[in-house]
Amino acid sequence: MASPIPPRKPSLAKDSLTGSSYLDDHLEYKARQTGPSPSIDGVLEQPARVPRNAMSNLSLSSASRRSISAIPPSPIISQESGTVHTISHTNCIPEPGDPARLVATIFYNSSTPRHPHLHPDQSPPAKPTDFIPAPEIAEGSAPTTSIQEYPLEPPAPEPEPLDHLYGAYISQLCLTHFLSTLDSLLIHNEPEERRLTSSHRCLAPDPFKPRVMEVTFTPPPKPQYLPFDLIPKHESIYKFEREWNCEIILQPNTVYRRHKRLCVFDMDSTLIQQEVIDEIAAFVGVKKEVAAITERAMNGELDFAASLKARVSLLKGVPADVFERLKPKIVITPGAKELCKCLKRLGFTLAVLSGGFQPLADWLAGELGLDHAFANHLVSNEKTNTLTGELDPAYPIVDSAHKQALLISLAKEKKIPLAQTMAVGDGANDIPMLKTAGLGVAWKAKSKVQMEAPARLNIGESMLDLVYLLGLTKEEIDQLLSG
Secondary structure (H helix, E strand, O other), X not given: OOOOOOOOXXXXXXXXXXXXXXXXXXXXXXXXXXXXXXXXXXXXXXXXXXXXXXXXXXXXXXXXXXXXXXXXXXXXXXXXXXXXXXXXOOOOOOOOOOOOOEEEEEEEOOOXXXXXXXXXXXXXXXXXXXXXXXXXXXXXXXXXXXXXXXXXXXXXOOOOOOHHHHOOOOOHHHHHHHHHHHHHOOOOOOHHHOOOEEEEEEEEOOOOOOOEEEEEXXXXXXXXXXXXHHHHHOHHHHHHHHHXXXXXXXXXXXXXXXXXXXXXXXXXXXXXXXXXXXXXXXXXXXXXXXXXXXXXXXXXXXXXXXXXXXXXXXXXXXXXXXXXXXXXXXXXXXXXHHHHHHHHHOOOEEEEEEEEEHHXXXXXXXXXXXXXXXXXXXXXXXXXXEEEEXXXXXOOOOOHHHHHHHHHHHHHHOOOOHHHEEEEEOOHHHHHHXXXXXXXXXXXXXXXXXXXXXXXXXXXXXXXXXXXXXXXXXXHHHHXXXX
């Protein structure tokens, strides 16, 4: 009786059918090779045995630029199990002079997908005759959807939205299109620096229909042609965002991206959903007048300090306990508490730098577990227990310059490099601190801020989405929030 054929043992070495190893096929990054180059692979695959001294005849010229790390080593066979192992160091040992890697975090606008469940290819109940609404600029995909308020020339006609055709998530075709867009930006690179290599990770929430994806790529576009800070504002990137209903935030792939230690926030319309001074003005019936000044100041149309004094003067006679009355009406932005909890567990120092008022900033710091709170101080009349309509001259006005100075001083006090800092805000007085921080994010911000800030995020499901910019996955965020 013939003995049964033993099962084939697992192998990670050269497969006679494919001619490549499992590890070779699943490398995150492929080594660049601009021309034919002999390698150990070619020698090993020759039918005749090659003498050892023939190895000295192999030429690895500078033109081919293929490092020794890119050459798969000979397999190692375990004598006991017969399992074959091999390893490659392509990612471990970069070639000298390799360009920097960048990380793009792509957020899909899952809260408002275009034409949801209408296309017959995406929804079985739908019919080919179902009406599909006309394409529009997706909310959050541009600084503004109003032509009258558009800060530059009117946008070109909207491209056809593709997310309703290929999936209301970051689909495979969406990713392919993004890589193609990046590749088109390398046109002015040197010939040896024009081969795009990339890898990606699905961060949340579903590996098959991801809402947040992280793409690491190299090389970046030639800085003389397209500096790093202008890549997210390039027309091709903007067009891609509108077509696929998503937003992209770019960062250098450094250790400081993943291990930040200080985060500062604006308060009004960022950590909370109201403008506090407008709410105070409602007590004395001047909310309309104050709100108009606030809007112009946040859009950068008015000097912040002058506009603040003008608004505060209208609050004369408001009861001094107005802040206690306001607290129950304050709405904390969804995800702010969870964001702060995650960052604190990661060891962050947190601060609120507000153009609002100190009593509410102190209260919010207690609610969110912030370490510092800086805001403006109002003067009250102790006899009448009302506001005088003046700012306390003993404290500096927390305007754009002071916010920037506070960020720098906090980082210096904690001995934290600015590259390890993060700032989040929405108004024109936040722009300097957003540009100073290692990562400055305009959160659902005014048009002017979105145009000038290093990064913008309008389509996040909540403020907790900012944690993805540190490279954390949904599973890791859940671990930080548990307990």
